[in-house]
Amino acid sequence: MRHAGAEPVPLWHADRDLRGADAVILPGGFSYGDYLRCGAIARFSPVMGELVPAARAGLPLLGICNGFQILCEAHLLPGALTRNAGLRFITRDVRLTVENTRTPWTRGYAGGQELLVPLKSGEGAYAADEATLDELESSGRVVVRYGAAGSGQAAPNGAARGIAGICSEAGNVVGLMPHPEHAIDPLTGPSADGLGFFTSVVEAFAGALR
């Protein structure tokens, strides 16, 4: 967020306090060691008691990797993240295509824009029932998909319909399996393609202020 020009403030899991944040990112990591099921314990953290209603009221919220898993467990997003096809942890730079640019986290991208961003997860395969998948597709809630546009490339982790990220009906809550925060500077990542997620939300607020 600092790279994108915003001031980051840490939120503590045990505090029921969002500290006046304009937007919240639930980062990756291994909350509670991923024991039991990824995100299953973290969704009960006291801070979620504030975050869930705020998100339902429109607060821009981005869940990355473990954050995505928590958002699904908290029912802010539909579906679940399951063990990778092949059952091994995968670290790989993956090509993504942005399909929805109406969310506060993707409004700075062009539709169909390709990104090169690291994926690093063991339980990253998006899964949902067919009706939910159809609904996500028809309502344009698939935010990013693995592979180049129209390539039909299979997701490296076996995600259903190549889904790498989705959003809530209102679009303010986005869950993303790959890690755009590791693609903000070619020095420490494969590209700077991921920075757009963060500048998008900053610009959304800058625009609102004007």
Added chain:
Amino acid sequence: MSGKDTVEVAAATPEQPQPFAELGLTGDEYEKIRQLLGRRPTAAELALYSVMWSEHCSYKSSKVHLRRLAPSERQSGALLAGIGANAGVVDIGQGYAVTFKIESHNHPSFVEPHQGAATGVGGIVRDILAMGARPVAVMDALRFGPAAAHDTARVLPGVVSGISFYGNCLGLPNIGGELAFDPVYAGNPLVNALCVGVMRHDDLKSAVATGPGNKVVLFGSRTGPDGVGGASVLASATFGGEGEGKAAKRPSVQVGDPFMEKLLVECCLELYAAGIIEGIQDLGAAGIACATTELSAGGSGGMHVTLDDVPLRDHTLGPAEILMSESQERMMAVVAPGNVAAFHEVCAKWDVEATVIGEVTGDGTLTMTWRGGTVVSIPPRTAADGPVYDRPLARPADLDALRAAGPDGFDRPRDGVALHATLLALLGSADLADKSWVTAQYDHYVRGNTVLAMPEDGGLLRIDEHSHLGIALATDGNGRYCRLDPYQGTQLALSEAYRNVAMTGARPIAVTNCLNFGSPEDPEVMWQLAEAVRGLADGCQTLGIPVTGGNVSLYNQTGTTAIHPTPVIGVLGVHDDVRNRVPSGFTREGAQIVLLGITNEDFGGSAWAHVAHAHLGGHPPTPDLAAEQRLAALIAEAAASGLLASAHDLSEGGLAVALAESCLQGKRGCTVTLQGDPFTTLFSESPARAIVSVVPGREAEFKARSAENEVPAAAIGTTGGLNLAIAPLFAIPLAELRTVWERPLPALFG
């Protein structure tokens, strides 16, 4: 029950037989303990001495040799803490200090690969944490039996998943390491884990208990029965033949909880920042026994511990088991009474259980009580210091024959077809093939400061976002070279790690090591160990950089057959500006390729002899440390001046393999013309060599710098195209090269 065996009971029953041999102590050592105490030890004391005097904890067989590694004044300029502390600490400038260390977890990883390897990561991370540093990265040097062997399919995936499970969850990037295969490791794989940590100069912490009245606090996980006797029974004895011992030793392997370790790391760092710790010690091998004896032996006085207060996972544990347990994710701190409340507050924030279990005393004695009786009363230094053995050495009887049988007699590929086939055979061998099957299971991005990671020559981390200061790390070892000549072989491992660090553009400044050898009771193994240490000491002396710490792992053998002597050497470098990092792949089209260094005919112990002829014999290459220094200085200078598009060291498989790797890594071909005998030029393994590609337009400048640094430099070709072309002998399409290189590991391990 060991709890009823108090000091009084022990004094009154001198004749009671004790199971010292089962605990790994010799008759002489048992007698020594009786002499030191003036009575027989209690059951708890016997347990304590058995683990503290184990090879793993006491270094009793290697200590006389390791003294050679003490850095001279010339080497220790940047050293803030050296051998003896948990890990050495090196000044890297701008107020930053770095601590790094490698440790073995070989035997546990054979018995239970996943947990054995996982807890190996956990243990080395706590070592670094105990120095006051934030752990920032890990690496792993792995050696297994033949890649196609049945048991390798059990051990390798388990080890890799264990490292992945623990390191990824802990949030530490895994930035490099090694993977090698050889039949000698079939019954005794090597799993060496390195951790590096960063701190500010004044954050350095010491493992001592000073100040009578200060409280001894145990914090982290509860103590359970896991790993009882791991140090003495598991790590300090030889595995028998096929199958034997595996089941009996399984309970000796610990189980890791990486999330607790993550909490412990953050909790400790917050405790350090608050300035409320007088001394700190990690609990690793020999658990509470080791932490209490080392803290009190290093401090001014004694310590009293109430074992009843140790939080347990299993309430049936007696004092001996409590002392020996190697339950993971535990630390011990010495805290002034006035700070105990604040200490508990920080621990509560991180959901870490903390319990005062004792107090520092001034009486010079380590006493422990349990259920009202005194079960331990010893001078702590006697347990911490342990015996020292100057074991007999013998040059291996087969060494002359081995060296005489060099690979000179084998048919050598002469024409393009044969040379082409040789390169593909090497690239497609498990040792040189693509390691992505392993490394893709590790997160190398987390923490956001990784500039270079495997398969680059060295891992490179950014330390300061504003000044761009960074550190580089590499580990190397070569059991085949060391089998032929442990002195030179160790210097070759040192040379390679030094060179790998230099390739990133960093200046090498310090060395750590993990010495993996067979049984010290075998004079031929002891000779190998002594020679390796002498080689390392002399090598570091020549390079002018210190050995800051290390680890010795002995009894690595199956039955009476020892592994190849395998010192794994880690080198740390400082990078003044990580923006000037140099990748190993050909990144620029049309760049001139320059071969640096001198190529001799070096095939003893080579990858070619191993892969093409399954042969080990002859002499390894002769190390040239002065040439390594000149090469490193040239690369650092050229990198800082922006002259280099890539740099890749030459090692196993020589120039041919290095060219292939630079093409595959950079996704760009090259055309090279050779001078001299093509086979020697392509596959010899002479040290102190590298290939660089020069930024177009800067060729003359680089040539002048090479000359100034007295590094022989030959322009051998140009990058570009879709083939690896060795004109006029052969050309291999990159797609074919990639298939051959990427196929082996997935084909073997799924």
